[in-house]
Amino acid sequence: MILRGMIVVAAILVGNVAFGVIGVDKDFKRGDANNDLLVDTTDAVVLQEYLYLGTYSPVCEASCDANDDGWVDNSDIIFILDYVFNGGAAPLDPGPYYCGADPTNDDLTCYVSACE
Numbered sequence: 001m002i003l004r005g006m007i008v009v010a011a012i013l014v015g016n017v018a019f020g021v022i023g024v025d026k027d028f029k030r031g032d033a034n035n036d037l038l039v040d041t042t043d044a045v046v047l048q049e050y051l052y053l054g055t056y057s058p059v060c061e062a063s064c065d066a067n068d069d070g071w072v073d074n075s076d077i078i079f080i081l082d083y084v085f086n087g088g089a090a091p092l093d094p095g096p097y098y099c100g101a102d103p104t105n106d107d108l109t110c111y112v113s114a115c116e
């Protein structure tokens with residue numbers, strides 16, 4: 001019985017090393033709402049599904065906050081579409097090109113990311 005418990009503990013420790021510790025924010029690409037490492041029209045579509053239809057649930061809230069104002073709302077959809085179609089400003093740091101940590105202090109989390 002003790003051996004079984006030790007194996008479970010070892011598996012949990014190995015799992016934390018392999019998959020990261022739950023509750024720790026991951027690096028991400030801002031604007032990448034669907035977590036596929038690209039920022040494109042699909043991200044605007046899944047944000048609409050999340051905000052208005054409830055048919056999509058983002059795994060990384062921080063990546064959905066394209067304008068980095070600490071909220072995920074319609075302005076992020078507009079921000080992404082302006083960036084993709086009009087050459088507007090790129091999503092703020094860490095931006096759409098490189099994975100990175102959120103430089104601002106807000107309540108949005110990122111526990112799962114394709115960056116890590």
Ligand SMILES: [Ca+2]
Nearest residue numbers: 032034036038
């Ligand atoms: Ca994407």
Ligand SMILES: [Ca+2]
Nearest residue numbers: 065069071076
């Ligand atoms: Ca926002």
